[in-house]
Amino acid sequence: MYDVIVIGSGPGGYVAAIRCAQLGLKTAIVEKYPTLGGTCLNVGCIPSKALLDSSEHYHNAAHTFETHGIKLSNLKVDLKQMITRKNDVVKQNTDGIQYLMKKNKIDVHQGVGSFVDKTTVKVTKGDGTSSDIQGKNIIIATGSKPSSLPFIKLDKDRVITSTETLNLKEIPKHLVVIGGGVIGLELGSVYARLGAKVSVIEFMDSLIPTMDRTMGKELQKSLKKIGFEFFLKHKVTAVESKGKEVTVKAENGKGEIIEVKGDYVLVSIGRKPYTDGLNAEAAGVKITDRGQVEVNDHLQTNVPNIYAIGDVVKGAMLAHKAEEEGVFVAETILGQKPHINYNLIPGVVYTWPEVAAVGYTEEQLKEKGIKYKTGKFPFMASGRARASMDTDGLVKVLADAETDEILGVHMIGPRTADMIAEAVVAMEYRASAEDISRMSHAHPTYTEAFKEACLAATDNRALHI
Ligand code: FAD
Numbered sequence: 059m060y061d062v063i064v065i066g067s068g069p070g071g072y073v074a075a076i077r078c079a080q081l082g083l084k085t086a087i088v089e090k091y092p093t094l095g096g097t098c099l100n101v102g103c104i105p106s107k108a109l110l111d112s113s114e115h116y117h118n119a120a121h122t123f124e125t126h127g128i129k130l131s132n133l134k135v136d137l138k139q140m141i142t143r144k145n146d147v148v149k150q151n152t153d154g155i156q157y158l159m160k161k162n163k164i165d166v167h168q169g170v171g172s173f174v175d176k177t178t179v180k181v182t183k184g185d186g187t188s189s190d191i192q193g194k195n196i197i198i199a200t201g202s203k204p205s206s207l208p209f210i211k212l213d214k215d216r217v218i219t220s221t222e223t224l225n226l227k228e229i230p231k232h233l234v235v236i237g238g239g240v241i242g243l244e245l246g247s248v249y250a251r252l253g254a255k256v257s258v259i260e261f262m263d264s265l266i267p268t269m270d271r272t273m274g275k276e277l278q279k280s281l282k283k284i285g286f287e288f289f290l291k292h293k294v295t296a297v298e299s300k301g302k303e304v305t306v307k308a309e310n311g312k313g314e315i316i317e318v319k320g321d322y323v324l325v326s327i328g329r330k331p332y333t334d335g336l337n338a339e340a341a342g343v344k345i346t347d348r349g350q351v352e353v354n355d356h357l358q359t360n361v362p363n364i365y366a367i368g369d370v371v372k373g374a375m376l377a378h379k380a381e382e383e384g385v386f387v388a389e390t391i392l393g394q395k396p397h398i399n400y401n402l403i404p405g406v407v408y409t410w411p412e413v414a415a416v417g418y419t420e421e422q423l424k425e426k427g428i429k430y431k432t433g434k435f436p437f438m439a440s441g442r443a444r445a446s447m448d449t450d451g452l453v454k455v456l457a458d459a460e461t462d463e464i465l466g467v468h469m470i471g472p473r474t475a476d477m478i479a480e481a482v483v484a485m486e487y488r489a490s491a492e493d494i495s496r497m498s499h500a501h502p503t504y505t506e507a508f509k510e511a512c513l514a515a516t517d518n519r520a521l522h523i
Contacts, residue, residue: 060086062391063179063193065171065336068096070368070380071199072155077388079162086191087164088171088181090335094155095148097201097369098377101221104151106241108144109224109248110408117251117284117410122447135252137229144224167191172337176361195363195391198343198351199384200336202329202369210236210297210325216304217297217323220245230254232320234306236294238265238274240407242326243281247409250285257318259289259308266407270419270468272454277470280411280450289316297323331370357387365390379403402485406475411437411451414478417466417485420456429459433491433515435507437471439523442502448472453511455491462490462516473504480508491515 061083064071071087072094078085093100119133159166167189169181174190182188204219206212214222223245229252235242238260246256258265264274265281265288278288292308295315299305304323309315331350338345344352344360351359351366358365365387368380382398389396407413423430433455437443451471457464467481484494494512499505506522514520 060084060165060191060193062086062195062197062388063088063171063191064197064199065179066096066199066201066368066370067094067155067166068199068201068368068380069098069377070201070384071096071197072158072384073381074197074199074367074384074388075164076158076162077385078391079164081388081392083388083391085162085164086167086193087159088167088169088179088191090168090170092168093149093152094159094166095152096199098380099151099155100148101224103377105144105148105224106220106244106248107408108147109140110244110410112140112143113248113251114410125447135229137226137252141225170335172335173339173341173343174337176341176364195365196341197384197387198333198336198338198359198364198366198370199368199380200332200370201380202375203332204325205328205330206325207236207294207327209295211299212325213299216299216302216321217325219325223248223322223324226322230320230322232257232322234259234304234318234320234323236297236306236323236325237327238262238267238288238290239326239328240266240405242324243277244408245324245326246286247281247284250281254285255320256286257289257320258286259292259294259306259318261291261293263291265290266413269405269407269413269415270454270466271421272452273413273415273468273470276451277407277409277411277413280470281409289318292316297325299323329369329375333370356390357383358390373400374403374405376403376405399486402482404478404482406478408475411448411471412474413468413470414474415466415468416478416481417464418456419466419468420454423456423465428465430456430465431459431462431491431515432456433511433513433518433520435510435514435520435523437504437507439510440502440504440507441522442504442506443472445502446472453477453507455508455511455515457491457512457515462492463488464491464494464512467508467511469508471504471507477505477508480505495519 067089075087169183232255250256296307367383404416436452438449454468456466491512
């Protein structure tokens with residue numbers, strides 16, 4: 059009998075298992091695929107960043123090296139090698155998780171985990187053989203899968219999801235992306251930088267519509283420069299594929315239908331929680347109408363010894379959110395009282411410029427009727443950004459009008475994915491914009507832009523603009 063069985067080895071599941079083992083609990087993890095790490099390591103965060111890095115190198119070599127005084131001739135893309143390197147990066151990471159399981163003495167059971175009852179999980183291998191394992195506590199961490207629209211036939215050849223987009227055999231001539239969210243824009247960027255024309259069709263009136271509206275507008279300007287075209291406020295009504303040609307039909311606000319033809323269509327309209335094969339009913343675990351495992355504030359399901367974390371429950375579908383929840387549940391099982399501040403989970407888009415945010419957006423503050431001040435600093439005015447020719451974007455700080463407490467930070471620019479950590483720390487400690495304004499930031503760094511935006515938010519005292 060295990061103390062804990064974790065079903066699913068993504069960032070939620072494997073982190074939960076490690077924390078359980080650290081706390082002295084006898085732990086097992088069940089994973090249906092031969093490699094550990096889930097969506098994030100195998101077909102998500104890691105491979106996408108590997109390809110984003112490679113394509114950014116190529117793009118810089120093709121477009122900015124000459125200005126830097128570096129001349130190249132015969133510059134070519136070897137997509138096969140790019141994908142091979144990406145696969146190597148994935149392997150290093152998934153092997154790393156295997157090592158961590160061994161180091162922490164966690165038993166790995168390969169196969170599909172399905173409930174027999176509330177303490178028994180049947181593990182069924184690919185060859186059909188199965189065995190039962192028992193656990194006092196069970197953590198469901200089965201993640202998510204790409205969603206689609208009912209009229210779209212994903213043939214996984216020309217009409218594809220993020221998973222296939224990470225393994226293309228050729229650079230599309232024209233990639234049509236359905237959905238202007240994080241995944242579509244990141245993967246669209248990979249191929250735009252390698253020379254593809256990329257058309258994005260988005261239902262809402264802004265890209266990355268859940269983020270502060272300034273970010274979407276700025277990102278749109280930057281992505282246009284590398285060959286993106288955008289159809290906002292367009293509702294996709296049909297996707298047709300004939301040989302190597304795909305046609306996407308979409309309706310604009312006036313009821314007119316446009317047609318965009320390409321050679322590949324990436325359907326990236328979001329992800330849906332995944333519980334297929336889990337047989338949650340056998341344990342009596344409730345699944346919501348949206349397909350999520352229902353949990354309370356302690357991430358406990360309606361069955362007290364069964365918990366659920368990550369993409370399969372409510373909240374942002376992010377690897378670091380899943381990880382926090384993994385630690386939270388492990389500590390809860392041991393009777394500790396952990397805490398997650400969901401408002402301070404940062405969100406990042408790894409385009410170039412990168413977009414990163416934490417806390418409230420301006421739209422949310424307006425909706426809540428909270429009075430706020432805004433401080434902005436453009437990267438154009440940053441010496442560091444000028445040195446690296448990364449002057450697109452800005453940092454926007456929203457602070458409480460009376461107390462000066464930082465309520466939201468929204469950044470678009472170079473390395474903001476890393477810079478946002480400072481804002482998270484500041485907000486966890488409930489810093490005011492003035493607090494940050496009075497802290498020394500190394501010069502020249504991109505981080506000075508955060509300090510300058512805080513200066514701008516206090517008494518309009520930015521120094522370099
Ligand atoms: P998952 O990672 O989905 O893992 C679930 C695991 O459970 C899988 O391995 C699955 O095989 C296994 N499983 C499911 N059912 C069973 C069963 N019955 N038995 C056994 N095993 C089972 N997030 C970020 O924070 N940053 C990023 O940069 C980022 N980039 C992304 C890029 C792409 C292209 C995609 C698709 C996603 C990206 N994400 C990113 C999202 C991130 O991958 C997810 O939020 C994260 O993986 C969720 O972790 P999880 O542990 O909940 O589930």
